[in-house]
Amino acid sequence: xxxxxxxxxxxxxxxxxxxxxxxxxxxxxxxxxxxxxxxxxxxxxxxxxxxxxxxxxxxxxxxxxxxxxxxxxxxxxxxxxxxxxxxxxxxxxxxxxxxxxxxxxxxxxx
Amino acid sequence: xxxxxxxxxxxxxxxxxxxxxxxxxxxxxxxxxxxxxxxxxxxxxxxxxxxxxxxxxxxxxxxxxxxxxxxxxxxxxxxxxxxxxxxxxxxxxxxxxxxxxxxxxxxxxxxxxxxxx
Numbered sequence: 001x002x003x004x005x006x007x008x009x010x011x012x013x014x015x016x017x018x019x020x021x022x023x024x025x026x027x028x029x030x031x032x033x034x035x036x037x038x039x040x041x042x043x044x045x046x047x048x049x050x051x052x053x054x055x056x057x058x059x060x061x062x063x064x065x066x067x068x069x070x071x072x073x074x075x076x077x078x079x080x081x082x083x084x085x086x087x088x089x090x091x092x093x094x095x096x097x098x099x100x101x102x103x104x105x106x107x108x109x110x
Numbered sequence: 111x112x113x114x115x116x117x118x119x120x121x122x123x124x125x126x127x128x129x130x131x132x133x134x135x136x137x138x139x140x141x142x143x144x145x146x147x148x149x150x151x152x153x154x155x156x157x158x159x160x161x162x163x164x165x166x167x168x169x170x171x172x173x174x175x176x177x178x179x180x181x182x183x184x185x186x187x188x189x190x191x192x193x194x195x196x197x198x199x200x201x202x203x204x205x206x207x208x209x210x211x212x213x214x215x216x217x218x219x220x221x222x223x224x225x226x227x
Contacts, residue, residue, distance in 0.1 A: 033215075042114075042201050042218025043153070088153065097166055098216065100145075102152040 003027070004091055004101035012107040016078050021104040023089035024071045030094045032072050034063055037086040037103070046074075079108045112136070114219035116202050122225045128190040131222045134183055135204030143216060144177055144187050145201040153201070159185065160207055192226045199223050 005024045013019055023032070031050045035043035047056050049065035049072060056063045060083075062075040076083055086105050090098040115134040123129055135142050143158040157167040159179045167177070174193070179185040189196055203216040 040220075042203070042221055043216075044218070045215045048215070097155065097158065100153040100155075 004099055006101040006104050010105050013079055015108055015110050018077050020073055020075045021087055022073050023101055028069050029091035031092045033090045034074055035088040043088055081108045081110050084108050114202055114204055114217055116219035116222050120223045123192055124227050125193055126191045129192045131187040131200050133185045133202030136217055139204035139206050141205045141207040142185050143203040146198045148198045194226045197224055197226050
């Protein structure tokens with residue numbers, strides 16, 4: 001069974017600070033996705049990374065896929081209250097079945 | 111465009127009762143997923159369908175849970191009989207499976223919040 005771990009589990013920061021959250025596994029994935037889930041809603045896809053070492057940027061969010069395709073990080077620059085939510089990573093191994101991590105719950109205080 | 115539609119949005123029932131959750135995927139999508147989310151266990155895949163056929167139901171907790179997809183635009187998840195430990199948020203998601211090696215984007219519905227007393 002492929003498992004994903006995410007750290008930290010909870011993170012509370014002030015508006016304007018930078019942060020990094022991590023997604024780790026002992027398994028190799030063919031692709032990895034990051035989702036953000038706001039209270040009372042379903043998760044929404046932020047990015048998909050496929051190539052080892054790949055870096056993708058989405059405005060103030062930077063996503064990196066590890067060289068060995070076993071881990072990933074999400075860095076947020078100058079966090080805003082609107083970034084508050086549950087960040088989930090999900091790994092896929094050449095199929096349609098995704099394994100989700102437990103998530104990092106981020107709170108950005110104004 | 112309408113996203114994934116789930117009903118009901120909230121369900122409160124008593125232990126032992128039958129619960130049926132409904133999902134309408136995005137038109138044109140050929141894969142449908144049922145998930146359960148709790149604080150303790152996170153987001154768990156229960157079952158997924160491809161072209162209306164169940165592909166992997168290894169996440170279905172036990173025989174009390176069953177899922178059907180009679181056509182491309184409708185799916186149900188049934189719990190019978192329900193138990194308090196089934197209380198969770200149940201999400202339906204759909205995607206367009208193009209047969210590639212990269213997992214496709216899953217579009218999630220708003221979820222059904224189930225409370226079994």
